[in-house]
Amino acid sequence: MSDETPVTDDPSTQSPKPSPKPSSEPSSSVWTKIRVGLKPPAEQSIDDATDGWGLAPTRGTPREHLVAAVWFVMVAAVFLAPLFGGKSFSVVGSRQTDVYPWTAQDGPPQVPAQFDSADLSYPWQLQLQAALDEGTLPFWSPDVFSGGAPLYANGTSGQLYPPRLIAAMAPERWAHDLYVAFHLVAGGLVTYLLCREFKRSALAAVIAGTAWMLGSFNLGWVHLEVVTSMLVALPLGPLLVHRMWRRKTMGSVVATAAGFAVMIISGHLLWQLLGWLIALLYAAALGLTSAVRSWRSGDRSDAWGHLWRPPVAFGLGGALSAVVLVPTLVNLTQTPRKAFPVDLLKAFETPAATFTSEFVVGPSFTTMTTGVMNYHLAFVGTVVALLAVVGFFSRRPGSALARTIMIVTAGVATVGWLGRLAYDLVPGMDVFYPYGRLAGWFALGAVLAAALGFDLLVELVQRRWPTAAAGRWAMAAPVAGVSICVLTVAQLVPLGHNLNPPFQPRDDAHWFPDTPLIREARKLQQDAPGAGRLAPIVLDHVKWTEGGPAILRSNHAAAVGLDSTSGYDSTLPLPAAQTLRYLGGMPVKQVLSDPLVGAFVTNLEVGVTNYAALRSQGVTAVVTVPEIDPNDPRLAPLRPYEVAYSGPDGNLLRLGNAAGVISVRDDLKVLNTDAAVFEALPLASSPNAPIFTSAAAVADSDLSEATIASRNDEAAKQGSRTSAKVTDQGINSIVVDVRSAGPAWLLVGANDAPGWTADIDGVSVPIVRANHNHMAVPIDGPGRVEFHYRPPGLLSGLVITLVALALCAGLLVAERARRRLMA
Template sequence: MTTPRTRRRAGLPTVVGLLALLAFVYWPVLGGQLFAGRDLFRIFFPDSAFLLESLRAGEVPLWNPYLRLGQPFAATLYSQVYYPPRWAAVLLTGPIVSMTVMQLGHVVLAAVGVFLLCRRRRTSWAAAVVAGTTFGLSVLMTRLGTQQNVVDAAAWSGFIVGAALDLQRRPGRGPLARLAVYGALSLFAGSPETTLWQGLVAVLAAGGAPRCVPEARARSVALVTAGFALAALLAAVALLPTAEFARNSLRAQESWRWPLVWSMSWPQVLSAMWPLADWPRDHYWGEDQWFILSVFLGTLPCALAALGALRGPRRARPFAVAALVLVALSLGRHFAPAAWVLLHVPPFSLFRYPVKYFVGAAFCVSVLSAFGVDALGRLARRLRPSRLRAAVALVGMVGAMAVLGPVARRLSMRAAAEAGAPWVPLCLGLAALVVLWPRGGFARPRQVRRGVALLAVLEVAASHALLGRTGYARLAPLLRPFSLRVFLPQPYPGRISVDIQGPEDPSRGGTGNTVERSLEQLIPNRFVEARLPALEGSGAPEPVYSEVFHDAGQRTVFDLAGVTHYLRNGPPPYDDLELLHTADDGTTLSRSRTALPRAFLVQRARVVTDAQALAAVMEDSQPFRHTAFLASGAPLERPSCTGAVEWVLQGAQHQELKVEACDESYLVVSDSHYPGWTATVDGQEAPIHRADLALRAVLLPRGAHTVRFDYRPLSFRLGLALSALSGLGLAAVLLRRPRARKTPSVS
């Protein structure tokens, strides 16, 4: 029986060991380096910079004016606008350092959550340490740090499932509130697929509890489902704008060409326990996924998980079922039943990255590994240890290490699988030696558990040395400002075009030099950090016209969008551009004299189809200079004349212009047309029309006018109301005192 004294004696070494392993895994951070992987500088550095800018301005960052002529910001869940840890990290440490702080904090949170869950499931202390280490500090979780939103959401898994089990055992307000809050934090972290698999695991764990009658099982499932429904209501302020953005993106189109992109391949599933079994991987958009750079969990943890599933208690079975289901889903297009579910069954059909479900499988494997450690301890009581058996195990281990590599080559496995083959028998053989080596007394099962746990933790540490670490960079280069900014006017009235789709896109690398190049070329979204509005942009979801408009690469689109400057990794894209500067690495900055202003007047308008508008936008004669091609509104045919447009305010969510219309005219603003924008003309509400396929236009009578645009989306207001009401209702229920029972009077 575990006493408070034994818990304290075990707790201090555990904490010290966790910190030591954390320091080993992230040792570059101790040397002053920071995380600088793929999507960190593609998305999270720019998003953090804009979030900080908005927070300092005292406004909720609903709209990003710098990206793709402007697009919703809070509606991209991975922006984590409503996630409290992101606010704290960005405000206290800045947009660059905050990503490393977030990663370190959340891997510790993930490890602690799984540890506490396993202890709640009555596993031994050593077994819980194996589970927490496997999930929080594995190569998978560390290399996944470039996808910060996935790590942040997954870190709440142990707490979510633990709250669901508490709700199953003792239904009440407290467990329900904890489940809802943890679920809402997972949603605010910005990876809805993660919250989806967390809900699946929680339902299976609560509904599959042993010795549970069908009525109680149904009640448990209903309560856990209600907890996640309440979590969704608490997160409605983020979810409703996200749903609106998805409806107005390429993903809402049946012709969208990226369903089930980045599905796990079968060799990658094997590589969870066999290091390098999936290398070399197929090309970037090939059969292998590149979302998670390594899925290796460890040979010994995976073997222990299999033992826990087969020989563990009944309470381990829901995690075994969940692991199999999530592995199948992660295969996506490589497993026909999973592909059908992911394409046709809501809510799975709403998402495109099947590999994210493998993070859930890793969570279940981690929990099962704890049951496996204890099962191995029980098995040790029935095995008669001897030096002879240990010697046989040692010989078998050495023989397997010598033979498994050639066998892998004969089986036509991938080239690097042979190099990783000795790792598998080495880890399993050492575990066998721990079990078979003679020991006396009643402490033997405990010693076996501790010995195997130590081996599993050491394997996690050694796997980082074997498979390498993610990209790091020094802080000073990351804080260096965009050097070519001095060649641009202050303030900057136009737009810039960057070569996001170019062949030298560095976003797929992870070295410090790559990060520096990305800033100097503003690739992919680093123009946001320089506060330069751009035509292009990177990130999901993609606006509905992005492929044919923002990313078309046509001179007519550049001129219509007001692109005054071009930044290219090479010569300027057009001969008539004025070259302003050539950097040492060949990057050029050039200026255009043909770009339209970002707001202009036309006295002609036609109501056309989208196909006709696109044709007009692409026409070399550029008819949009004098004619607005509208999706709605009234046609207009007036003689061309000269008016005047002056910007008074160009904020992120509020714009104001002074306009002198020489005749009845349409004011065309080369910002994105999107639901939620409202317009007033001289204080009176005016309709906004979609012009030239993707822009905004307002009809003005002749004369002087003040035109104001404000972004006030109904999805945000309704979501905020639902979140506020749900939060207040939850607080009222928790704070309500239970009624005192009346005691019968004695006469």
């Protein structure tokens, strides 16, 4: 994809340029620069046509960059104008109209296509803010999936991403708005700098930056914080790569590595890796072609430099991000998500119109849906699209990159032979779907081509009418460029507002407020012996992508401080996902054999839920949508229970004979298989029932079946009364006070996962997976049992990152010393 030739910024190596004709105006005048820049081709080189507002001889000045930055701030302010009127760019208020208990008072349902922002990002933001208040990070998400799931290493939360950390320090209801505003401005500015890197004119670069930040894909997806950073990451990759190739310095290598590291930790790991694949391939293309050219010219040193710099930069970037990357990769090996089958490719086919007619006139839709988000958002403005068509056929620096991005992404998205090739050969493309999301990548190529197209048209006008660039026509190009920017803003801002739910008031009523049901449920959990857990039950055949009627869906319960079986994430412990499928009525054989494709969300339907096993998961109460009668015969297997609350926002059923999340048991039975454990879960539901585990789980622990049998015998002989109480529930820890006169087992309803450790009064004790997905530890009497979670690989990743930082510093110091010696 390289159409570059070696360039240098050293004036001594460039051919002399003709001096501009004298002007009667002051030389410092912007208008003088414009007129001088647009003088006839006979008096200047077309490649170096103007100083800033035509075809640029430089990559811009600080003053030009500042003007561009101010423009992008103004454009972002136009799009986010309702913020200045006391509203918020949030989907929480719209999403709660579709989910009980809030839909009872907020209907009719709106079902925003960007509901992930409310289901994932907002609860995670609250956890991050709470953890920062405690002086830590939320390594674990404790209130989801019937016992929690890894958060720091889930590959999407991006907790160490600097803009996320800074936004999390803002007030709760401003964090998302500030995060979005930053990325809009930064995305426009980085795209502008990328165009300037290719020596595009200032106006052409501003046009491209404006179209990129307001493009339909970016504004359609900007709510989803797991991918918001792609606004910056996609143009940043080629910018840093080209700059490294051009400057050939160790500083540019380190800068590329740092940029790669920051973006890899910013959000959705798969999206970031696919985004940086473009940068990696671009680096390879530039490096190899330049190395061959240098080798043929006899400059072997320069050739080797072009070959070693890209792999060093990307390898060093991976090492810098290791503090996140290593624990994430370790965690991904423990999760149930699998590749989708190849026969689904056809179902993911993107209409060709997305990259043809809709690319020119914009997407046509009456209601914003996930289908529109996934398949129809390549539009970057009509005028910009036409400029992109012109620039597509250019042969100037950057054109091959733009063409390659557009052709490849459109080809893969429309699932022709390129789509199948990507599925087979590109890592991650058998998990990334639908391919229509590549419209965002296509849009980047389009705005780069548009910048080329604008400058090419200016050149053509200058060539065709040399005298038209002087006198009263001298302002034609700048006026045309500014007009295109204004027209693009006027076209894309309303479309962006239409793509998103309405801005919501910044008041309590639109941020998952407490309702009578929530208050009663919270009270039940706090009062339950051994803590408690909720199980939300919905009507039959309610799918999570279709909206309501649902109740405390996804991570909504966690957002309001309730521990529940519900949850929503792309990664979670495999035993937890299997148990929740079993609770949802799936046969045991299918539970243990079927892979999970895509994100996982718990769905417990009234007619098929395995009620007999609910109590084994620490469930002490059930909430149902109000459409389900509390005395519905289908709920009979739940008995004994009492109706603690019934209202328009839902029903709350308190379960009798429920042990809760924490309990002490005398017997840990080892069964042959995990399937046998599932079949025994109904027997594990009462406070005095045995705990069940499998031979495989024991083999994975530091216990033996003989040790377990011996302890069971001792506990049976003692027959002592025991109790346990949670005294401290942290984000990454659980502290339990146990009162026991002899040997027993402490059952903790937190999902077993690598990274958990336990100790009693400071002495480490082994953990065994219990009741398929929870944890049990042996106890010998009264004591304080502490459980702590740290992501596996965190320490080793931190060490690698620190070593990489030291190496970067050393490389920069060494280069500076070398320059001093050569000076």
